[in-house]
Amino acid sequence: MKKVYLETFGCQMNVSDSERVATVLESENFEMTPDEDSADIVLFNTCSVREKAEHKLYTRIGQIRKLYSKKKIVGVLGCVAQLEGETLFDKNPSIDFVLGTKAVGRASKAIESVLEGRSKFLDVGEREPDYDWSVAETQKHSPYISFVPIIEGCNKFCTYCIVPFSRGREKSLPAPEIIRHVHKLHRQGVKEVHLIGQNVNSYRPKTSEGLEDFRGATAFSKLLRAVAATGIARIKFTTSFPRDFHTDIIEAINENENLCNWVHLPVQSGSNKILRLMRRGHTIENYFERIDKIKTSDRKISLTTDIIIGFPNESEVDFQDSLKMVDYCQFDSCYIFKYSPRIGTPAYQFEDNVSVEEKKQRFIELEERQRLNQHRIFKSYLNKTVQVLVEKKSSQNNFDLSGRTSCHKVVQFKGSAALLGKIVDIEITESKSNTLYGKVLNTFV
Numbered sequence: 157m158k159k160v161y162l163e164t165f166g167c168q169m170n171v172s173d174s175e176r177v178a179t180v181l182e183s184e185n186f187e188m189t190p191d192e193d194s195a196d197i198v199l200f201n202t203c204s205v206r207e208k209a210e211h212k213l214y215t216r217i218g219q220i221r222k223l224y225s226k227k228k229i230v231g232v233l234g235c236v237a238q239l240e241g242e243t244l245f246d247k248n249p250s251i252d253f254v255l256g257t258k259a260v261g262r263a264s265k266a267i268e269s270v271l272e273g274r275s276k277f278l279d280v281g282e283r284e285p286d287y288d289w290s291v292a293e294t295q296k297h298s299p300y301i302s303f304v305p306i307i308e309g310c311n312k313f314c315t316y317c318i319v320p321f322s323r324g325r326e327k328s329l330p331a332p333e334i335i336r337h338v339h340k341l342h343r344q345g346v347k348e349v350h351l352i353g354q355n356v357n358s359y360r361p362k363t364s365e366g367l368e369d370f371r372g373a374t375a376f377s378k379l380l381r382a383v384a385a386t387g388i389a390r391i392k393f394t395t396s397f398p399r400d401f402h403t404d405i406i407e408a409i410n411e412n413e414n415l416c417n418w419v420h421l422p423v424q425s426g427s428n429k430i431l432r433l434m435r436r437g438h439t440i441e442n443y444f445e446r447i448d449k450i451k452t453s454d455r456k457i458s459l460t461t462d463i464i465i466g467f468p469n470e471s472e473v474d475f476q477d478s479l480k481m482v483d484y485c486q487f488d489s490c491y492i493f494k495y496s497p498r499i500g501t502p503a504y505q506f507e508d509n510v511s512v513e514e515k516k517q518r519f520i521e522l523e524e525r526q527r528l529n530q531h532r533i534f535k536s537y538l539n540k541t542v543q544v545l546v547e548k549k550s551s552q553n554n555f556d557l558s559g560r561t562s563c564h565k566v567v568q569f570k571g572s573a574a575l576l577g578k579i580v581d582i583e584i585t586e587s588k589s590n591t592l593y594g595k596v597l598n599t600f601v
């Protein structure tokens with residue numbers, strides 16, 4: 157039996173695709189292995205969002221070819237494969253096959269072709285109409301948490317982003333399929349599902365089938381209510397697109413305890429000038445309106461975001477707007493990125509005119525501002541009780557277990573492995589900038 161080692165770069169969507177690639181390969185008599193040394197076939201499921209990730213791919217292929225005298229088959233999957241297609245073989249002639257984002261279900265066919273002697277196998281075609289989204293128990297990234305894709309691709313074309321080119325246009329999965337999938341996971345004992353997609357709240361299935369019995373201002377908020385009705389313990393969803401964020405989503409969260417009280421809403425900048433250049437489709441005033449609704453909702457909803465600093469033409473005044481925005485929104489957590497031009501995007505034509513030094517300074521200043529806000533927010537959890545899904549043994553020595561709250565905060569605490577996969581009440585006794593610490597009070601599910 158041939159052994160396959162699969163390495164994944166990038167977002168949840170890639171992790172989710174890799175889980176299914178491994179499921180298909182296992183069902184077709186390949187053995188998945190975490191050990192690249194013993195593998196006959198090495199697969200890279202790639203990310204193209206940052207050029208760095210693409211360089212990492214070439215470095216890793218170089219390492220594989222240098223380290224092992226035994227010839228291993230090397231296949232490149234995912235976003236870089238989709239974007240580069242045939243040119244990948246020119247960039248690195250030692251690659252045996254290339255499978256685009258929607259062709260990953262045909263990994264075994266690609267491997268078989270190479271084993272039969274065909275070189276440079278390429279498939280960047282569409283997904284099979286009957287593509288099976290389920291994942292074998294053995295290939296899940298967690299026994300308690302599952303990713304459930306609800307929409308693929310993106311139609312937004314933000315000027316800095318490669319995703320619409322690598323993942324194609326938005327395509328929503330039919331609601332009955334999603335609901336069936338969640339029911340199945342619930343029966344299998346999964347506690348938390350993450351509805352995933354580049355923009356989950358742009359969800360627009362071809363028909364309203366499966367959603368007829370659920371209220372909602374948009375198809376997405378109907379879907380949230382339908383998934384909540386499955387009775388699964390927790391539902392999270394990422395990522396939301398600000399322009400499509402209807403406040404009915406907040407109503408749905410307020411009505412359903414199992415819809416988690418966490419929203420990830422990438423703002424990217426506090427300056428309208430920069431938002432326009434990024435072609436984000438929202439103004440900062442529109443964004444603040446949504447934040448006001450989130451902050452005044454019945455349930456306390458935690459809010460996280462992404463921000464890019466140093467986008468072309470970002471002046472000091474624009475940057476100050478981003479600082480003000482961070483203070484206004486009081487994010488529970490924030491991913492800050494320094495802008496770097498990505499070839500193939502419209503913004504690549506813009507002059508990258510914020511110097512490396514300015515980007516560095518702005519990054520430090522924004523990070524510090526967020527750190528102070530975050531410190532205050534995390535401190536407000538002291539002596540409070542939160543419910544935590546126990547996910548894994550902690551990587552830190554003093555605390556045995558680690559999990560996340562419904563509002564997506566990491567909590568560490570002492571406890572036995574018997575608690576893994578359970579939802580427990582934890583009293584918070586200590587807070588740091590990114591982590592809460594506490595002690596177990598009760599176990600629920």
Ligand code: SF4
Pocket residue numbers: 310311312313314317318319320354355397
């Ligand atoms: S919404 Fe914008 S940033 Fe997000 S995936 Fe689409 S194009 Fe990229």
